[in-house]
Each structure stands twice: as C-alpha cells, then as structure tokens.
Amino acid sequence: MNRTPGLSVRIKLTLSYAGFLMFAGVLLLAAVWMFLLRYVPDRAMLYNPDDRPRNGVFPIRSALLDVFAPRAAAVLAFLLVFGLVGGWLLAGRMLAPLIRITSATRMATNGTLSHRIRLPGRNDEFRELADAFDTMLARLEAHVAEQRRFAANASHELRTPLAISQTLLDVARADPNRDINEIIDRLHAVNTRAIDLTEALLLLSRADQRSFTREPVDLSLIAEEATETLLPLAEKRGVTIETHGNITPAIGSQALLLQVVTNLVQNAIVHNLAAHGTVWVNTSVHPTTVALTVENTGEQLAPELISTLTEPFQRGTERLHADHAGVGLGLAIVKTIVLAHDGTLTLTPRSTGGIRITVELPAMPPHADRQPTRR
Incomplete structure (x- = not known):
C-alpha cells in the first residue's frame, strides 16, 4: 500500500x-x-x-x-x-x-519464518506483543511446513493414478489384441480412485476454510445415518456394528459432520479383524460438550503410530487399493472438520487391540430454539 x-x-x-x-x-x-x-x-x-x-x-x-x-x-x-x-x-x-x-x-x-524476536526483559506491552508475534511465527512456520508436506504428498498421490492410466493406454496402443474390457475396467478403477482423491482434497480445503453454514444437528441421528449407509460393507466383511446414545444436540454442518462419522465408521470397519470384528458407535452429552466415540477391534497399535494417523496420506496398515481402502485422507479430513467446528479429536489404542476415537464438539446453547435437523 x-x-x-x-x-x-x-x-x-x-x-x-x-x-x-x-x-x-x-x-x-x-x-x-x-x-x-x-x-x-x-x-x-x-x-x-x-x-x-x-x-x-x-x-x-x-x-x-x-x-x-x-x-x-x-x-x-x-x-x-x-x-x-x-x-x-x-x-x-x-x-x-x-x-x-x-x-x-x-x-x-x-x-x-524460523526467526524469533525473543525480546528480553520483564513483561510489558512490548514483550506481550513480541511473545504473541513469536507464537504466531511458530504456528505459521508449522502450518507452512504442513502445507508443503501435504502438497508434496497430494502431488504424489495424484500422480500415481495418472501414471497408471498412461501405462494402461500405452499397453493398449502397443498390443491391439489385448482384452479391451480388462483395460477399461482397470482404467475405471484408477479413474474412480483419482476422483475420490480429488473430492477428498476439495472437502479438506472447504473444511479448513470454514466455508460452511452452522445449524442445530443431532449427532445420534447422524451416527444412525452413517451406520445404516455402511451396514452392507460391514456385513460383507463380517463386522458387527453396535450403536448407542441418546439425543446429542450440537451446532455445525450436517453434511460435514456426516462425513466425519462416515469416515470414522468406515475406517473402523476396514481396519478390523479378518472375521468376527466389532465396531462400537456411541454418542453422549456432557455439561458443555457432546461426544461421539467410535472404537473397534483389531490389531495392536503402537502409540507412536496412533499420533501419525491424522496426518494426510497416513494409513494404520499396509497400503491397500481394494474396495473402500480410502485415499489416505479419512482421518485428516475428520481432524480438519472437527477443528473447524471448534472441537477436539482424541485417538487412543485399545488394550485388547483396535483403536478408540473420540470427537468432542461444543454443545448446542440452551437458548437455541431450533430443533436439530432430521434427514
């Protein structure tokens, strides 16, 4: 200026x-x-x-x-x-x-961004300003580093399906006698994965910018909708889903919170025991917050692995590209949406195997007269 x-x-x-x-x-x-x-x-x-x-x-x-x-x-x-x-x-x-x-x-x-003021002396207005600026620089440096790491991972993940598509097209061009239907099926699968990844990136960006409308919602209804949608997947994998909880009023985006529950339940189903696994979905009300807890049976997870699961493109098990394997952004999207709703996300390993994930959101104010949206 x-x-x-x-x-x-x-x-x-x-x-x-x-x-x-x-x-x-x-x-x-x-x-x-x-x-x-x-x-x-x-x-x-x-x-x-x-x-x-x-x-x-x-x-x-x-x-x-x-x-x-x-x-x-x-x-x-x-x-x-x-x-x-x-x-x-x-x-x-x-x-x-x-x-x-x-x-x-x-x-x-x-x-x-690595420079810090570190103003010496006793506390006064200038020291408070310098300390606040140092804190801002530290958070900004961490955010920029995270964005660079995310951009690099996203570029790698997007390049993979494009490279596979290019390889399939080259094979089809070099071998006209090859089964076209097989190539088309593989191209469809690769293209679907690329679309899923792109949509996940767009959702992540939307949640991070907080460009959504807040309205009264009921987490228990959202949990029921998500579990009903994923019930065929659970039956296919031999996983039992148990849902508990009363009315859980909160303020937020119906669509984004549905995405949170869907991602959590889907991860709990996919990363479970090979047979006879269980997923527990519970909602509860506290004095100032409401909570959603999703836990499952599964393999023993180390605490150091748990702390990395919310990073983009991190998976708790080997990289799978089968049905519902995901694109590595499930928990990253959950974390971003929860933070955008001024909530907290807690991941803890279960002593008997599996993981417990708890989402806490601010409860709906008592004076709110609108009823949670039912869909």
Missing part, C-alpha cells in the same frame, strides 16, 4: 516530549512571575541615609521584569534543547523493541 512519506514515530515522540517540557516550563515561569507580582509592590519610595524620604519613587516591577525576562528566555531555551535531545534518546530507547519486531516482520515477509 503506497503512503505519503511522513514524520517517524521517534521524531513525533521527541517533539511531543520537548513540547510538553516547554509547556511545563512556561507554566512554571508564569507561576513564579504571578507570585512575584503578588508580593512585590509596583513602586517604592527611595530614602536617603538620614531616613528622610527622597523626592521620587523607584519602579520595582519594571526593573524586575528587565531582570526576569532574559533569564526566563534562557531557561526556556535550555528546556527546548534538553527536551529535544532527551526526548530523542528516550524515544529511541522506548521504540527499540518495536524496531526489533518490525525487523522480524520484514524477515517473515521475505519468507524467513
């Missing part, structure tokens, strides 16, 4: 300090002069040595003014010089932390 050049803050503070000091000096000299005028007579009779009045009077106030005026002017001149010099030094000392913050801001603008 182009701005007209102006005086620096240091010059403005210097002029302010000097002006205030001059104003205080003028007031002080005016008070002294008023005091002198009150107690010093205007004129006085002159007496000779033999105590007889001499003819004429002596003008005391005019003589006092002749003496007082030049000295007052000298004092004001000294105060002006002292105010300018002292104000300049004092303003520089006061603005030194701001100069460091400005320097760090320019470095951040140029892409250097």
